[in-house]
Amino acid sequence: MNEKKNTLLISTFAKVTVIMLLMGLFAPALAYAATPQEQYQTVKEQDRISQDRIHDAQQSYQDSKEKFLDAMARLEDSRTSSTIFDLKNATRNFLFHTIDYITIRLEVLEDNAIRADDRGFAPFIISDNIESNTDQLEDLKDDVEAAETSEDFQAIIREIRDIWQHVDLESRYFILGAANNRVGSFLVRGESISDRIETEIEILADADVDTKKLKQLLDEYNKALEEAKDSHEKVKDIFSTHNGFDDDGVLVDAEDASKFLDEANSLMEETQEQLKDAYSVLREIFDELKQHRPGSADLDGTGKLTASGTGKATISGDVNVEIIAKSGVLTINDYDGNAEVDVTGYGTKDELDNGAVRYSGFDGTAGISGSSVTVVILGDDIELTSKGTGSAVLRGYGTYYVEKDGRHILSNNWAPQE
DSSP states (O other): OOHHHHHHHHHHHHHHHHHHHHHTSSGGGGOSSOSHHHHHHHHHHOOHHHHHHHHHHHHHHHHHHHHHHHHHHHHHHOOOHHHHHHHHHHHHHHHHHHHHHHHHHHHHHHHHHHHHHHTTOOSSOOHHHHHHHHHHHHHHHHHHHHOOSHHHHHHHHHHHHHHHHHHHHHHHHHHHHHHHHHHHHHHHHHHHHHHHHHHHHHHHHHTTOOOHHHHHHHHHHHHHHHHHHHHHHHHHHHHHHOTTBOTTSOBSOHHHHHHHHHHHHHHHHHHHHHHHHHHHHHHHHHHHHHTTSTTEEEEEEEEEEEEEEEEEEEEEEEEEEEEEEEEEEEEEEESSSOOEEEEESOSEEEEOTTSOEEEEEEEEEEEEEEEEEEEEEEEEEEEEEEEEEEEEEEEEEEEEEEEETTEEEEEEEOBOOO
């Protein structure tokens, strides 16, 4: 190649690499879910293997990008046939890894789409969209391998940008649509929960229990639920038109699609906040009901649980537990790794696969304390006390009571064994 032709090739190729960066081709690839709502749903649906695959592909993409930028910097310092050759190879490698990264995103999306479809949450069938985009990306690899001139690389860049726009917007549509359908399912369950709570309150009232606080909390819960339903209906309305997409979820107008997704996400965030309010009140209701249900008790750090009976007792939290039992099986799970355990009178000690320790043939005493432990005793003639912050579930035959600040606040029977 003569010097004049080589200089021209270097110049034109240098221009296309600068254009590539200015176009921001690869920036969106690191923002697959563009909003907190979408990121939450994406992570929620992915399993650990999928996350690892994406992480590895993203790392390869980043490494190839660094090599590309380094090669371009060397070309700016010294425009020779060697630096232009290195830059072309670095660009080629960068494009290969970008295609691989987008392809893995599509594969993970397809796995999630199958699960969403199985659960009845899929807003449309996205498999055809994914297959089409994946085929286009696979075909592009041959073009990347053969590319030599600035025109070759520019054509590939334009096609990748077009594919990515489809992948990005169609994926966001699917993820938001599936999330919205899950919200609808939750709202239906929320109404059912409200009905069951109302029935339980009526039973308690018939038993002369003061239910004023429970009724007030139920009113707050129903109000938050109704507000969430109103917001959800607005979201359903804009999803029914799905501006920028056809009925199969295929992108037809990027500007309209972006506006539709932004509006949907904003309304869904509003719905999510209202559902958080409803859930917060629901927790208060359950905490209040728990005090009237047999077999359950909570400790908040200043209380003490005393129980006796035969069956199964489970205590969890930051607690100090003392146990006496006969013909039992004692299991201890120490989540923080700082538990102090003193057990006497048992047959065998086994370390389980989940990290727990099991004492079989337990016929004696045990003292367990730790910042995050779960203690399960299954046996006869159980006598136990628990102090600290945590919860207890007691099933079988027996009684228990709770003291707080030296004052008796709860007495009840163990719940029947299931």
